[in-house]
Amino acid sequence: MEYHLNFNFVWKYADKLWWGLALSIQLAFVAILIGCVIGLALALAHSGGNRWTRGAVATYVEFIRNVPLLLLIYLVFYGIPSAGGFAYDATFSFVVTLSLYSGAYLVEVFRAGLDAVPKGVIDAGKAIGLTPWQRFVHVRLPIMLRVVLPSLSNAFISLFKDTSLASVIAVPELTYGANWIKTNTFRHIEVWLVVWPIYLAAGWAILAALRQLERRFRLGGDR
Amino acid sequence: MIEFALRTLPFLWDGFLVTLHVSALVVVVSLVAGVAIGIGFAYGPLWLRFPLRVYSDVLRGTPLLVLIFSVYYLLPMMGLNLQPFPAAVIALSAFKAAHVGEIARGAIGSIARGQTDAGKAIGLTFAQRLAWVILPQAVRRFLPPWVNSVTDTVKGSALVSLVGIVDLMLAAQQVIGRTYEPLPVYVLAAFMYFAINYALSVASRRLEARFAYIRE
Numbered sequence: 370m371e372y373h374l375n376f377n378f379v380w381k382y383a384d385k386l387w388w389g390l391a392l393s394i395q396l397a398f399v400a401i402l403i404g405c406v407i408g409l410a411l412a413l414a415h416s417g418g419n420r421w422t423r424g425a426v427a428t429y430v431e432f433i434r435n436v437p438l439l440l441l442i443y444l445v446f447y448g449i450p451s452a453g454g455f456a457y458d459a460t461f462s463f464v465v466t467l468s469l470y471s472g473a474y475l476v477e478v479f480r481a482g483l484d485a486v487p488k489g490v491i492d493a494g495k496a497i498g499l500t501p502w503q504r505f506v507h508v509r510l511p512i513m514l515r516v517v518l519p520s521l522s523n524a525f526i527s528l529f530k531d532t533s534l535a536s537v538i539a540v541p542e543l544t545y546g547a548n549w550i551k552t553n554t555f556r557h558i559e560v561w562l563v564v565w566p567i568y569l570a571a572g573w574a575i576l577a578a579l580r581q582l583e584r585r586f587r588l589g590g591d592r
Numbered sequence: 593m594i595e596f597a598l599r600t601l602p603f604l605w606d607g608f609l610v611t612l613h614v615s616a617l618v619v620v621v622s623l624v625a626g627v628a629i630g631i632g633f634a635y636g637p638l639w640l641r642f643p644l645r646v647y648s649d650v651l652r653g654t655p656l657l658v659l660i661f662s663v664y665y666l667l668p669m670m671g672l673n674l675q676p677f678p679a680a681v682i683a684l685s686a687f688k689a690a691h692v693g694e695i696a697r698g699a700i701g702s703i704a705r706g707q708t709d710a711g712k713a714i715g716l717t718f719a720q721r722l723a724w725v726i727l728p729q730a731v732r733r734f735l736p737p738w739v740n741s742v743t744d745t746v747k748g749s750a751l752v753s754l755v756g757i758v759d760l761m762l763a764a765q766q767v768i769g770r771t772y773e774p775l776p777v778y779v780l781a782a783f784m785y786f787a788i789n790y791a792l793s794v795a796s797r798r799l800e801a802r803f804a805y806i807r808e
Contacts, residue, residue: 435789437750
């Protein structure tokens with residue numbers, strides 16, 4: 370049987386895809402912001418803490434990194450509320466999951482970034498009489514952020530792709546929009562032929578923008 | 593609690609075996625294809641490198657879930673009517689092959705140019721240089737990141753549950769459908785995934801230590 374492609378239904382509901390794409394990007398953005406806070410806090414706790422804090426940080430990181438994201442999404446959305454007798458919004462639950470997930474990956478990134486700050490620069494801060502807090506905010510943090518920026522862009526792209534999993538708990542992002550059109554119009558093939566390039570184009574556009582940003586803030590070299 | 597775990601374990605165990613089965617298939621297929629892609633990247637002519645670059649960037653730029661759905665629905669259009677299992681294995685393998693290809697490309701590229709020249713100087717053919725000079729050295733740079741990518745494969749295999757394959761993930765869902773006890777079942781499943789992947793990451797750390805030195 371010959372199949373005739375018909376994209377009319379996809380165009381008719383295209384707004385679901387655009388709003389879905391916007392939500393996907395927002396989800397990834399919020400997750401990386403919260404993930405950065407978690408990652409930086411835990412990286413500092415790990416470097417300054419005793420054996421117990423280091424153990425706790427390592428347990429969190431190892432657990433999150435060795436379990437599928439899909440399972441974490443279900444665990445947070447269905448598992449935890451069932452034990453506590455409460456419920457929360459799917460989008461909120463997904464943001465919590467993705468933030469915890471990105472946090473676990475970013476701990477390693479920030480740890481490497483903090484290690485990469487040259488000792489001499491911190492000593493120079495001491496020499497000109499900066500307090501420990503000032504040394505952290507004005508010396509370690511800015512240098513560290515510029516070191517980790519490329520890793521952060523990669524993490525952001527990766528999180529953007531991971532937002533597709535939010536569709537399994539009915540968060541109305543891009544893949545959910547695709548599934549919605551698919552179940553309501555039965556145009557499976559056309560939907561994926563459109564959604565696949567949207568993900569690619571959006572991912573590449575974001576990456577190109579972030580590479581510009583990296584070039585702007587690159588350490589050393591001529592700008 | 594322990595009694596509950598013991599009762600659900602046989603169901604999860606079947607799914608666990610399916611997860612291992614899918615992962616093992618994908619690991620083997622993507623290893624063979626990925627190394628071939630890596631060699632193509634490193635030594636291929638432009639007409640080969642260009643399509644490989646497009647393949648690698650497109651596949652790595654697609655969310656795995658979208659790729660699985662696309663393969664599942666698009667291949668029938670091309671006259672390939674696949675069951676969920678082969679469709680999911682093909683999608684995962686194609687995805688991982690692109691990643692393994694990049695790892696292999698990096699590993700081969702890291703071998704000093706002088707090694708190839710030395711191989712040429714003693715009269716080895718291209719295949720001999722590859723087999724006796726380049727690959728044995730590249731394998732040390734290849735193994736640690738590759739074991740990490742195997743961990744990703746095991747985690748990614750959870751997505752096959754969404755096209756109806758009863759792996760560990762879907763087995764857990766089914767048990768929950770009967771018992772209405774999501775938390776303990778998800779935690780149990782999480783620990784089963786953790787067991788596989790933690791073993792792999794320990795192996796990866798060992799390998800890294802083992803191959804930390806490289807004779808240049």
